[in-house]
Amino acid sequence: MNRPQSGGLPPGVAARQAALRLLDAVLRRGETLDQAGGRALASIRADNDRALARAIAAEVLRHLPDLDALIDSATQRPLPDDAKARFALRIALAQMLALGTPSHAAIATVLPLVDGGPRKLVHGVFGTLSRRGVTLPDPPALPAATAARWSAQWGDDMVEAARRAMATPPPLDLTLRGAHGPEGLELLAGHRRLPRGTAIPDLPGYDEGAWWVQDLAASLPARLLGLGKGRAIDACAAPGGKTMQLAAASWDVTAIDLAESRLARLGANLDRTDLAAEIVAADATRWSPPTPVEAVLLDAPCSATGIFRRHPDVIHRVHPALIDQMADLQRHLLAHAAGWLRKGGRLVYATCSLERAEGEDQATAFLAANRDFAVDPVQHDELPHGIVPAPEGWVRILPGALEAQGGCDGFFIARFVRAG
Template sequence: MPTPPGLHARRAALRLLDAVLRRGETLDQAFSAATSDVRKPEDRALARAIGTEVLRWLVDLDALIDSATAKTLPHDAKARTVLRIMLAQWLRLDTPPHAVIATGLPLLAGGPRRLAHGVFSTLTKRPASLPAAPTLPEQVAERWGERAATIAAGLAEPPPLDLTLRDPAETAHWTNQLGADSLAPGHLRLPRGAAVETLAGFAEGAWWVQDLAASLPVRLLGPGEGRHALDLCAAPGGKTLQLAAAGWQVTALDISKRRLDLVKQNCKRTGLGASTIRADALKWEPKHRFDAILLDAPCTATGTCRRHPEVLHRIGARQFEEMAELQTALLARAAEWLKPGGVLVYAVCSLEREEGEEQASQVTLDPLPVLAEELPQGLAPSAEGWLRTDPAMLDDVGGLDGFFIARWRKG
């Protein structure tokens, strides 16, 4: 019997989900191995899309499966994962049921194909549906409390593609050239699904991919005018590029050689310069003090759940404790390396108070509150002068990642 078209993509999606849900890998970590035998770029993209939608709607997909089975399938049963894949294609990717069955049941060769067929057929005959917003895992909803329902509403759709321009003065030009929207000078927003390398401006380094929220920390440092800035934990380099484009003399430090190589590649493509240093920030000592330090600290990255929904299922209390301890130590180091009058910006792409507000409240430098006029329209600082974003904000224009940002000046 010939292999159904698209089966390779579904097998890759199955491997991808197994790596995330059973081994605790991220989508990015698992993707290369999961798609190693998938030749067509469009099939690799489909495998990623299926995996992402399953993880985004996992709680709701499981509820549908459980509603159509007399005996509950184990959470890690292969038949359950295949049914998740089948339902995500039908309910989220608009794949016709006959195509879902043709490419789903072969994944259970030698297994309970009749069971999967029966469950899927039952749900298509009802017909089944998903809620307006994904249901969060119980522990996540408890952790986010009153914010949970609002944040969940921002997770219903994958995010658009955001670009940061090397020269903000060219915003109007590139908005027209790429048919993009812009929410701030130097920012472009395109519909998701664009092949980045094929877009005008990529080869000449006119822009780089960066979520709007991720661009805000550097915007709060203003023009460099030749002064010295340290980008701690710099990889993959979007903020390093921003600093260099804004006229800062940048030192980009990261502990990972592989990730630091990405910084160098991005600098080469855009023609922007930075001094790169591979070192552990907890052991490294600079030769001079800095006018500005950006600490985009390692974190649980729960704020990226729009594009990385696996964080909803693989991050727990142990990771929060480990990251908070590291963040406290990095903040203390960064404060030592500022010149008098120097500015420190702390940022995390996390929705957790332990990594945001609780960290900021411990800093003893002079607060330098974020001002509303420094932010894109629709965003506002907190009473403390900090900035907290979440995926439901700016939802009428495509949303943004969850970030916490705070700023201080050294007296």
Template sequence: MKQPRSPDPLGTAARRAAIRLLDAVLRRGEPLESALALATRALPGGPDRGLAHAIAAETLRRMTDLDVLIDSATKQRLPDDAKARFALRIALVQVLALGTPPHAAISTVLPLVDGGPRKLVHGVFGTLMRGQATLPEVPTLPAGVAERWAHWGADVGEGAARAISAPPPLDLSLSDPGKTAEWAERLGGVSLAPGHVRIKDAGQVTELSGFAEGAWWVQDIAASIPARMLADVGGSVVDVCAAPGGKTLQLAAAGASVTAIDVSETRIKRLRENIARAQAKVTVVQADALDWTPPAPVDVVLVDAPCSATGIFRRHPDVLYRATPAIIAEMAEVQAKILARAAEWVKPGGALVYATCSLEPAEGEAQLERFMADRSDYAIEAPGPGLPDGVTAHDGGWVRTLPGTLEAEGGCDGFFIVKLRRASA
């Protein structure tokens, strides 16, 4: 008679969810955050969901080095998508990076390979533990990413590797820049620029002072630069691809009359929530920028274009694996179409700001060169005095933040930003 299966050890469900998250990212190319709800739907509460997310994210940060360890203890290399490799990755990352005791890490992983390579997983894990395996303090970038970013120079590659060694600090933009020192003291943070506070070990964002009344919103310091280039903006502004709304709120706080557009219903919902919390006056439009046209030409158009998002790899390490050369090329074509359309909305003498959270020249420098070759009525304009300390403009007039920028202060996302001025009639 078949014996009843013993119950899984406590915590196994969170590890099963972590495997689902990794599978969604690595095999199906889904963003980690987008996959979270479905992958964790069977978990009972927030802490378990948080654990599953932490295991998956840390695995992605250190996967190159985890795979080196696994390969060192197997006679034949396991396929990249093998169940045993996935199980070993999350068992090892728990012990070597998250501080989980070895017995807890392996006991909660073995049920995930029941009916499969259980002995293999147990044996490889035991071999590595007995050999006192360790991970390097600075993770190794995935080979394809390292090759693609090599043109930036060794310092940038090394800075990127250091940047993924731990989750970054929390950045907040303030609705009232005049209260920067007050909020820095209240939140136990530091100011990197007027209207900006950085916090380490922030905990639950919604529990922080000032959240409920909309005194600030979450926004990386680099992401604040496009609107900082328009610090003295007045009149009419169209913010293209506006969600989640950080730049929209910056512009509204500076006194502009902002129309924020985005195509995604889900992103629009989040945009409206952030606008309502900050009690900002903004016109929100759900529309595709390639189909929509403003009622009349405007003073400023800000295009924070959809992109590969490789510049936000510190917070979203999944982009290191999802942003393939094909996706980068595809997004560059989308950006070119949006830029060409948005350029027509700007009044003579008005400004167009183009930005991407990407570390790919195709979504930055090359895109700008392409645009300027087609538009003799636009000229690059210096970014002005609003840049954060430690961020400087390129000789060509644009701003490029890279891994290593502001590293002593906790780093920043990778961005390309340029301000363009349309010729007067």
């Protein structure tokens, strides 16, 4: 006989409640799934229930326009976007259609979410759709505003590639500390790609810190500074992947970040990999090194629209005002960080954004305002086969890049050199 879980809830309901809290935080308050996780999952003790809540929320976000279209097809009048009945139906349908949960279990575990409310409506709409044998489109639709914005910037082919990328969570990419690592696809020296779902702690070299998890695209900015030739500053450094790359490449690294909690994670990552860096908790728009340095890596805070494959919340949270806000911050960071470099030094600017305002427009404005800087063109042999530099000498990675090999995050990367 099944016993009630904590709080007297039937088995399975607590995880669905937590998924509802996650979705509410993302869709109504604009939080990221990671930001919402601590509070939304606080009452869930079992790791598998926490993972299930996250999986349900992620699948709802991955398929949200299509789930809402199904719901609207079975109601006389559209439910409000923030109605609890709509949230409950999204969760039930995502379980049945994306996660393979039997229909009876999918509905039974969400009906308690609308106790004292429209249980009959939720049960009826779900039953209607279940009897119709509905399925989710493959690939999933993007939110209309996101699709329109990306189409205007990059064209319809990019939107279709983004839809295909959204359909499947990405593979696991590792950056190696040295020459050796787990067996897998090698798209660039010092990189391994493994199937998604790989148990990370079970891989050889984990305890020894022989590698760390890092999307292939995210590994490129640090690579473009090459082998260490003096001092390098990693601005906005946490959680530390790029700091570890620079340290492994023999740079004398100073890692800057505003969040001390994130810096603690960076320190733990350095300890695990037996790499060294000076860690500084500071606002990179105000801090400056005591003397000019040879290299600066600015992987700037951004809208993060390029990581939508693994963080599907981003396409529902990001809007033009946020993009403008982040672009303004990037301008300030880029202008300030440029002053840290000695003559002849190199600055790599990067964002995991698919917005021109956080990439090409930023680089163009920086060059216009800083006549002592020029583009240091990225060469073909510095990039994985299948990713090529733009005519301007910088790198733009869009959905569809390396698609046959599992794809990669969206990124913009520019390398500048200060006149000697």
